Amino acid sequence: MRGVFVDANGSLADIFERQQKPNDPPVRINRNADITADQVPALLDGAEIIIIDHTPLPTDVARRCIGLKHVVFLGTGARSYMNPEELAELGIEVHLIKGYGDTAVAECAIALMWSAARGISAMDREMRAGNWLREDGMQLTGKTLGLIGFGGIAAEVARIVLGSGMRVIAWNRSPKKYPGVEFVDLETLLAQSHVVSLHLLLNDETRGFITRDRIAAMRPGVILVNTARGAVVDETAMIDALKSGHIRHAGLDVYNIEPLPADHALTKLPNVTLSAHSAFRTPEASENLMGAAWEHCRRIAEGDE
Template sequence: MRAIFVDANETLALVMERLRGADAPYVAVNRQPDVTPPELPALLGDAEIAIIDHTALPTDIARQCKGLKHVVFLGTGARSYMNPEELAALGIAVHIIKGYGDTAVAECAIALMWAAAKDIAYMDRGMRDGKWLRRDGLQLTGKTIGLIGYGGIAAEVARIATGSGMRVLAWNRSPKNDPNANFVGLDELLAQSHVVSLHLLLNDDTRNFLSAARIAQMRPGAILINTARGALVDEAAMVAALQSGHIAHAGLDVFITEPLPADHAFSRLPNVTLSAHSAFRTPEASDNLINAALEHCRRIRAEGR
């Protein structure tokens, strides 16, 4: 049973080659990360397992991958790149990886929050152009952060925010308990939070979850942080709220279209801080991610399916 890491960037290729060692010679690494979907059938050949980081796998392309039985997706957002139910109907199981970068992503969310509160990116851009643009920042100690969705990443955000002297509100679609968070209704969270941070998985129920109506419910002048998935937010409504000042600042690591188009409204708005979907990119998280992918491959081979 063969596995191919179809779209390894240089960092993940090196991690895979180091961690697979002599135990997993059946895992091949394609070191060309810019793979297009039509190239996948030839690239995979008769391989049964595809390890995918960021390449789309449309169902009609998967149908042409004659040996493919398993997709190991490097993360939790497989649905942004493929349709797991349609693949299952073809006999292809999709495996995701949770928890590998909880601390890394939480730290990025916190970093974006602080950068937004102090308007650091705006001042940095100005000073590079020779302008001394001093800004009044928001003091976050004593302020409220609201976490929408409460998995491992949100729990880490709550831990860090609590240690920073913030009040933490949280809403989750199923009941949760955590000493670092006070669970409330969504309406209350939106109305009271100085910072709103998104931590939902993307699926049919959560697409455009932060709709225009829910954005209108947010506390005027709030900060919005998204390190989850771009499609969780009604993008046009967010842009309008940023333009009006209803959202004072957005710190974004994820976007509906990635890479972000050069002419996108976000790149022209002064009250947006951008990060290139890199929240999870730390050495610790990369090791966790690739180890988990290899464990999926070992389990699949052991089960012989």
């Protein structure tokens, strides 16, 4: 049983290599994160396990990966890069890693929220251009934060924000309870929230979940934060709402197209704060992520034996 980490950036490669134990299955590390899907079959060279970060694995490419039986995807958003059901039909199982970066992503969501509320990124841009921009910010104490989707990341957001004097409400597709959080229907959340933060996994049910009508149902002047997946939002509708001011500001870490093109409409709007799909990137989260990847590899190898 062999594995290949096909798209390891330098820091993840170092951590993964350091965490290897003497009896672990052999895993070769390709220290080049900038690869294409067409390069994957040759990189695997018949290995049964692929560890993959953010390189697409289309089904037609997977068919050419002779011997491949397991995909260890570094995160929960595999559907943005592959079709797990189609891979299962080929006898390839996709393994996800949950919870490794809950605190890191939560802290990023909160940072985007505060930056959006006070216009930090806009003031920074203007001051570097020689302009002294001063505008009223939104004071968040006493305001309502609405969490759409309530898994581990949203729970961490709630834990931190509840200490800041904000009211926290949430909607989830299945019943949940959390101290200090009021669970409400989606219509109530959209109408009452001064800030809406998205925490949905991307699947067929959630793709395009934040529709034009749901954006229209949000409180005028709402702040929208997305550290989930770009595809859960109707991007065109969001841009229209940003232009009209219905959405006061958007704090975004994820996009329909990544990397975000320099000429994309979102880069032209002053009331958007953009980060490069890096909410999960902290040393602590990376340690957790690589440890979980090794645990998958060990479990797979033990099962094969």
